[in-house]
Structure formats: structure tokens, C-alpha cells
Amino acid sequence: MRTAEAFAKTKAEGRAALVGYLPAGFPTLADSIKAIDIMIDHGADIIEVGLPYSDPVMDGPAIQRAADRALAAGFRTRQAFEVVEAVAGRVPILIMTYWNLVERYGVDVFARDFAAAGGAGLITPDLIPDEAEEWLTASDAHDLDRIFLVAPSSTEERIAATVRACRGFVYAQSVMGVTGARAATSTAAPALVERTRAHTDLPIGVGLGVRDGDQAAEVASYGDAVIVGSAIVGCYLETDDIPSGHQRLADLTADLAAGVRR
Amino acid sequence: MPQPDVFGHWGEFGGRFVPEALIAALEELDIAHAKALEDPGFQAEFDRLLREYGNLPSPLYRADRLSEEAGVEIWLKREDLNHTGAHKIRNVLGQALLTKRMGKTRVIAETGAGQHGVAAATAAAYFGFDCTVYMGEEDTRRQALNVARMQLLGAEVVPVTTGSRTLKDAMNEALREWVATVDNTHYLIGSVGGPHPFPRLVRDYCRGIGDEARAQLLERAGRLPAAVAACVGGGSNAMGAFTAFLDDDVKLYGFEAGGEGLDTGRTAAAINSGGIGVLHGARTYVLQDEDGQTKESHSISAGLDYPAVGPEHAHLAATGRAVYEAVTDAEAMDALEKLARTEGIICAIESAHAVAGALRIAPSLDPGSIVLVNLSGRGDKDMGTVVDYFGFGDADNKGDQQ
Numbered sequence: 001m002r003t004a005e006a007f008a009k010t011k012a013e014g015r016a017a018l019v020g021y022l023p024a025g026f027p028t029l030a031d032s033i034k035a036i037d038i039m040i041d042h043g044a045d046i047i048e049v050g051l052p053y054s055d056p057v058m059d060g061p062a063i064q065r066a067a068d069r070a071l072a073a074g075f076r077t078r079q080a081f082e083v084v085e086a087v088a089g090r091v092p093i094l095i096m097t098y099w100n101l102v103e104r105y106g107v108d109v110f111a112r113d114f115a116a117a118g119g120a121g122l123i124t125p126d127l128i129p130d131e132a133e134e135w136l137t138a139s140d141a142h143d144l145d146r147i148f149l150v151a152p153s154s155t156e157e158r159i160a161a162t163v164r165a166c167r168g169f170v171y172a173q174s175v176m177g178v179t180g181a182r183a184a185t186s187t188a189a190p191a192l193v194e195r196t197r198a199h200t201d202l203p204i205g206v207g208l209g210v211r212d213g214d215q216a217a218e219v220a221s222y223g224d225a226v227i228v229g230s231a232i233v234g235c236y237l238e239t240d241d242i243p244s245g246h247q248r249l250a251d252l253t254a255d256l257a258a259g260v261r262r
Numbered sequence: 263m264p265q266p267d268v269f270g271h272w273g274e275f276g277g278r279f280v281p282e283a284l285i286a287a288l289e290e291l292d293i294a295h296a297k298a299l300e301d302p303g304f305q306a307e308f309d310r311l312l313r314e315y316g317n318l319p320s321p322l323y324r325a326d327r328l329s330e331e332a333g334v335e336i337w338l339k340r341e342d343l344n345h346t347g348a349h350k351i352r353n354v355l356g357q358a359l360l361t362k363r364m365g366k367t368r369v370i371a372e373t374g375a376g377q378h379g380v381a382a383a384t385a386a387a388y389f390g391f392d393c394t395v396y397m398g399e400e401d402t403r404r405q406a407l408n409v410a411r412m413q414l415l416g417a418e419v420v421p422v423t424t425g426s427r428t429l430k431d432a433m434n435e436a437l438r439e440w441v442a443t444v445d446n447t448h449y450l451i452g453s454v455g456g457p458h459p460f461p462r463l464v465r466d467y468c469r470g471i472g473d474e475a476r477a478q479l480l481e482r483a484g485r486l487p488a489a490v491a492a493c494v495g496g497g498s499n500a501m502g503a504f505t506a507f508l509d510d511d512v513k514l515y516g517f518e519a520g521g522e523g524l525d526t527g528r529t530a531a532a533i534n535s536g537g538i539g540v541l542h543g544a545r546t547y548v549l550q551d552e553d554g555q556t557k558e559s560h561s562i563s564a565g566l567d568y569p570a571v572g573p574e575h576a577h578l579a580a581t582g583r584a585v586y587e588a589v590t591d592a593e594a595m596d597a598l599e600k601l602a603r604t605e606g607i608i609c610a611i612e613s614a615h616a617v618a619g620a621l622r623i624a625p626s627l628d629p630g631s632i633v634l635v636n637l638s639g640r641g642d643k644d645m646g647t648v649v650d651y652f653g654f655g656d657a658d659n660k661g662d663q664q
Contacts, residue, residue: 054425054556055541057437058281064424077553099279100540104554126279126540130269151283153444158285176283177442 003092003120003145003168006045007203007224016220016260018043019205020253021096021229023050023063024080025070027236027245032070036087038250039232043257046225047087048123051080051097058125058173060180062230065237077105081117088118094147094168096123102135111138121145121168129165136165147205149173150196152188163200169225170196174208180230190222212252216259226260270458270544272577278457280437280543287444292459294364299466308359312470315388316351317344319470322478327604328617332624337487338637339475339503342609348639349471349499350381354450356467358385361448368392368443369450372436374401374429375564376408377643378452383417385450393417396435398428405564408643426558429568433542453496454572457543461501461572468502475634476506488631489513489623492638493615494586495530495566497575499638504584513585516575517619519561520588530559531588532571533579541569546576562591562647563611565639587622589615595651597621598641610639611647 010017020039024032036047052067052075059067084093095114102110102122114122121144127135129148139146145168150159153176163170174189186208193204205225210216212231219226235252236245270276278288298304312318321340329336341349361369369391373379379395386393395412399421402409409419425431433456440449454461454468472490479487490507492500494516504514518531529535532547539548541556549557549569559569578584589597594611597618602608609617613636620635627633641648649655 053554055430055434057434057542058441060438061424068425071555098540100548100550100554103540104537104550104552125281126543128278128280128282128285131277131279149282151281151285153283153286155286158282162282173281173283176444178438 001089001092001120003046003094006092007169010045016223017045017225018216018257018260019046019048019225019227020044020232021048021050021227022232023052023066023070024083025052025073025075026066026233027069027242028073029075029079029083031242033083033086034246035249036083038246039253040087040090042250042253044091044253046092046094048094048096048227048229049080049083051077051095051101053098053101056098058178060178060230062233062237063179066233077101081113084114084119085117092120093118094121094123094145095119096125099124099127107134108138108141111142111144115142115144119144121147123147123171125149129162132165139167147171150192152176152192156195159196160199163196163202166200166202169203169205170200171227172196172204172206172223174206179207180209189219193222210256213255213259216256217262220260220262226256228256266458266462270462272574273580275545275576275580276458276461276573277545278543279540279545280457281441283441284444284457287440288457288459290364291463294360295459295463295466298360298363304359304363308356311355311359312352315345316355318352319474320344322475322482325605328601331604332621333629334624334627335630335632336620337479337632337634339471339634341471341499341636341638342607342613342640346381346384347642348377348381348610349468349502350378350452351384352470352502353452353464353467353498354381354385357448357450357463358389358391361391361450362389364448366446366448368447370394370396370436370439370447371450372396372429372432372452374398374432374567375643376401376405376412377565377639379417379419380408380411380415382450383412383415386417387415394439395419396422396432396439398426398432399423400427401429401564428558430542430556437542453498454501454574455496455542455544455546455570461544461574464498465501465505465574468498469505471499471502471636472504472506475503479632479634483632485632486510486512487634488627489515490634490636491515491517491616491620491623492636493566493612494518494571494575495568495612497572499636501572501574503634503636504578508583514578514583515619515623516584516586517589517615518586519563519566519615520590521560521562523590524588528560529588530561530567530569532569533576533586534588536570544573546573547571547579562651563594563615565610565612566615587619589618593618598648599652607637608641609637610641611644613638
């Protein structure tokens with residue numbers, strides 16, 4: 001399913017979309033598929049499948065630990081496509097990845113295999129449009145969405161250029177810092193969304209370390225999508241008991257889904 | 263002198279592969295650096311600092327006994343005599359001066375064995391900046407003396423417990439911290455790597471090595487060298503030595519850390535055994551597996567133990583302007599011992615790679631040619647490794663290896 005279809009649906013329902021992130025291969029390869037199904041069953045509108053990487057400079061401790069675990073268990077890039085293929089159909093499936101993994105796989109080949117698996121688009125946290133020529137071409141050729149990031153430090157000029165390169169939605173990295181759950185809410189986030197909206201009609205997703213339904217409701221009041229990662233990963237980090245992690249994830253997703261519907 | 267394009271590309275290498283959140287800070291840094299380079303006041307202050315505080319220009323020394331063995335004239339650029347014991351003082355003083363100019367009051371740095379951390383802490387102490395140094399947890403244990411030095415200089419040392427817990431992970435952590443604190447903090451990077459403009463900026467602050475040596479040689483020997491030799495980890499001392507000679511008819515040799523040998527996989531030779539990839543914000547040669555996951559590097563020399571190389575080196579290698587060869591741990595340690603016994607100079611193990619490389623290329627040069635070797639650092643910090651390797655420390659030991 002395309003990202004635009006999911007946003008058309010949530011817009012019609014007058015609410016923000018819930019985007020859930022989980023690294024492929026975490027807590028295990030099979031359980032990452034199971035966990036994504038659980039998120040979809042409990043109200044996630046879009047899924048981000050993370051590609052575990054050895055040097056994730058934008059991620060905080062929770063996602064770093066999850067990636068380390070998946071890599072230690074022998075995760076390979078091509079297995080991400082198995083995950084995508086297994087969960088695609090009901091909601092749009094995006095991959096979020098550091099750029100070297102795509103470049104190493106081959107940008108066009110990656111786009112081809114990902115599209116064939118039923119993927120909708122890529123989120124590229126360390127690729128700015130200025131460096132993305134090959135990806136712009138490949139994403140057009142294989143009809144994939146491309147989601148670049150804007151940040152509180154982005155100038156108006158850069159926001160304008162970045163949203164022009166985006167397709168699907170725009171990812172607002174709404175705090176200056178790495179991914180991870182935060183207790184405090186951000187004043188920078190609504191301001192960034194407002195600045196970005198002045199340059200585009202695309203939906204704007206907000207990543208802000210949201211960890212529960214209340215925070216999801218707050219972010220949903222100004223963003224078009226609420227992106228949740230570290231809190232989801234956290235369901236499996238603090239326990240070796242995967243079934244209990246699945247239960248925590250089901251409860252968390254239901255809470256978040258209720259949040260975006262308030 | 264070759265310059266990168268406006269986005270910091272040297273050919274296909276370099277660039278900015280970082281989160282958008284850092285772009286504004288990199289732009290600010292790029293503009294500040296460009297203005298500083300054109301400002302006579304900045305240059306005068308930098309020169310004064312290097313001279314009065316850094317003990318520069320460093321001497322150029324003709325190593326006669328070593329030359330006799332090599333069959334060519336070997337001239338050593340004595341960066342080992344600089345304040346803090348290596349070329350690194352040039353980089354940290356340049357960046358600290360720029361930090362002050364940008365109105366920032368705090369610096370962060372990554373360090374492997376602690377040499378850059380100590381240099382950064384030194385510059386921070388001089389300028390009165392707050393300083394936080396990220397260091398792999400493994401390295402903090404192995405290099406407790408350098409941790410103590412940084413602490414004495416007033417820096418906070420943060421052990422990094424993620425990933426492989428080494429230099430590359432310390433660099434990841436410094437980048438993460440920088441995103442969150444970029445308003446008042448400068449990332450005082452330790453080599454010619456990272457996103458644009460860092461590779462160019464660090465090169466510009468280190469290029470005095472080659473500028474001085476070129477003038478010193480012309481004055482003393484009346485001619486240019488046939489070749490320049492330097493060790494390459496990230497590559498700041500080598501870029502510093504090469505830059506002045508890029509437009510001359512002078513061969514440039516970078517010697518990477520071959521570790522236990524290229525065929526063993528236990529190496530840090532990114533150009534010789536890595537592939538083109540993106541790491542720490544730049545496209546360059548990276549030691550990586552089939553999927554692009556970074557591989558751990560190995561070298562007896564902590565300062566060269568890094569799985570990538572600065573993008574300008576990647577470009578010089580790809581275009582053939584400079585030649586990069588690997589020197590193994592064993593070859594470097596032999597050269598370290600040879601230099602000590604012929605010249606009475608104990609150099610850093612890093613620099614011993616350059617000495618070994620110079621001795622290797624000497625037979626390919628016309629007799630009497632000059633080889634300029636950048637002796638980038640002193641060896642005091644390496645005596646623990648030397649003791650373990652040669653089995654010294656026992657008065658009966660005559661120095662037979664292991």
C-alpha cells in the first residue's frame with residue numbers, strides 16, 4: 001500500500017496517523033514480523049522497518065542496543081525484504097536506513113528488491129537531498145516514496161529544498177538530539193511543523209520520543225503522523241521473555257492508537 | 263592547491279552524509295573557517311600560538327646514520343618535538359581558535375588511545391573552554407594514563423559502551439552529543455575525516471607541516487624531496503605533510519596500518535583492503551563487510567586503528583596522485599627499533615609506519631634522493647606496547663624480538 005493512501009484515510013477520519021518503528025531482526029527475525037503484525041492489528045497506520053547498522057549516529061541507546069542485538073544474531077540486509085514481504089499489504093511499509101547499507105547493496109538494486117517485496121518508501125536519516133541524486137533516480141524508477149528529514153536548525157531555504165525532494169511525507173526531527181523516549185514535551189516541534197507547512201502540502205510526521213497515548217495525542221494535535229520508535233523497541237529490551245514483550249507491544253500500540261484518535 | 267567543491271566533494275569522495283540537524287552547524291563552520299583563512303588577524307594569532315605555545319616550526323633533521331643504511335637522504339620532520347608530542351597540537355589550536363571566533367564555549371572530541379583527547383583537553387585548558395572527550399570503554403581501561411592526563415587538564419572523559427567500544431564508537435557518540443548541543447559546542451574532530459568542512463579544515467590547520475618542511479629543505483638542501491612519506495590512519499599528519507607538495511614533481515606515499523597483514527583480515531588499511539562506502543559523514547574507503555556494516559580495525563598502533571580514512575586521501579589514492587601501501591605491525595616495530603638505535607630517537611608507533619615505508623621505497627629512488635619523513639609523534643606513550651612486544655624491561659634482555 002502507498003503512503004498517500006494511508007494518509008488519505010487518516011485525513012478522512014480527521015486524525016493523525018500512527019507510525020510504528022521496529023528494527024528488522026529484533027528481537028529475532030521471526031518475532032520482528034510477529035511484532036509488526038501486532039502493531040498493525042492494534043492500530044498502527046504505517047510501519048517503519050529499521051535496518052540494523054553498526055554505526056547508527058542518529059539513534060539513542062534503545063535503538064542502538066536493538067540494532068546491536070540483531071547484528072550479533074547475524075542480521076543481513078536482504079532479510080529486511082523478507083520482513084517487508086511478510087507484513088506488506090494492510091498498511092504502507094517503509095524502511096528506515098543509514099545510507100551505507102543501501103549504497104553497498106546497490107541503490108537501484110535495493111530500490112528494485114524493496115519495491116518487489118511490497119515496500120512503499122525509504123526514510124534516510126543520514127542522506128540529505130543534496131547527496132541523493134542516485135536515490136532520486138532510483139525511487140522514481142521504482143515508484144517509491146522518499147522521506148527526508150527537516151530539523152529545528154534547518155533554514156527556511158533548506159526546508160523548502162528538502163520538502164521539494166520528499167514524496168509521501170516529510171519527517172520532522174523535532175528535537176535536536178538522538179532518538180529516544182523523553183519525559184518533556186517540545187516547543188520546538190510545533191514550531192518546526194508550522195514552518196514546514198508553509199512550504200508543502202505533504203503530510204508532516206513528527207518523531208519526538210513519544211512513549212504513551214497522552215503524548216501521542218499531544219503530537220497529533222499539530223502533526224499529521226506520530227512516529228514512535230524507542231518506546232516500541234523498549235517493549236523487548238527489558239525482558240528476555242518475548243511473548244510478554246509482544247503483550248506489552250499490543251498494549252502500548254492500543255494506547256498510542258487511542259491517543260491519535262482523541 | 264586542490265579544493266573540494268562547495269559540498270566538500272573531492273571527486274566522488276567526501277560530502278555530507280549526516281542528519282539534517284547538523285547541516286546548519288556545518289554551514290556555520292564552513293563560513294567561519296573560510297573567513298578565518300582570509301583574515302590576517304586570525305592567521306597572525308594562529309602563527310603566534312603555534313610558535314610560542316606549540317614549539318613550532320618543528321626542526322627538520324637529516325638522519326645521517328639512517329640515510330647511510332637506506333642509500334637515500336632521509337630527512338625527518340620532527341613533529342615529535344611539538345607541545346603534547348605530536349602534530350595534533352596544530353589541529354587543536356586551529357580549531358580552538360575558530361571555536362572562540364564562533365563564540366562557542368565548549369568543545370567535545372573523540373579519542374582512540376587518548377592522544378587527540380589530550381591535545382583537545384590541552385587546547386580547551388588554554389582557551390578556558392569546557393571539554394568533554396568521548397573514549398571507548400575498552401580504550402579508557404587500556405590507556406588509563408591518558409585518561410588521567412585529560413582529567414588533570416580539566417576535561418571530562420566519558421566512556422562509550424556501545425558498539426565495539428572503540429574509536430569509531432567514540433566518534434558516533436561525539437556526533438550524537440554534538441547534535442544535541444550544537445548551539446554552544448564545537449566538535450573538535452581529531453582527523454581529516456567526517457562531514458564537510460572538517461576534512462578541509464583539519465588539513466588547513468595541519469598543512470604547516472609540509473609548508474615548513476618544504477621551505478626548510480629548500481633552504482638547507484637547495485632542492486625538493488623525491489618523495490614524502492607519512493603514516494595514515496584518518497590521515498591528518500599525512501595531509502599536513504602532503505599538501506605543500508601536491509603541485510610539485512614529488513612522489514607522495516601514505517603508509518596505512520597493515521596490522522597483522524592484509525591477508526589476515528586483522529588490519530586497519532582502509533584504502534588497501536576496504537571498499538568505497540559512507541562512514542562518519544563522508545564517502546571514502548571503509549573497512550566493511552558485504553552488507554556495508556563497519557568492520558573492526560586492528561593495528562598495534564592505536565592512532566592508526568580506525569576503519570576508514572579521510573576523503574581527500576581516498577581521492578588522492580583513486581587519482582594516483584599519492585600511493586598508499588600497508589606496513590605491518592612487525593615492519594613498524596622493526597623500524598621503531600632501527601630509528602632508536604641509529605638516531606637515538608624514539609618515535610610513536612604510528613610514525614614508525616612512515617619510517618618503515620621510507621626504508622621500503624628507498625631502493626626504488628635514485629641514490630642520493632631526498633625522502634622527507636613526517637615523524638608525526640613521539641614514542642613515550644607507546645612504551646607499554648614496546649615492553650610487551652620486545653620483552654624489554656628486564657636488564658638481561660638484549661632486545662631480541664618477543
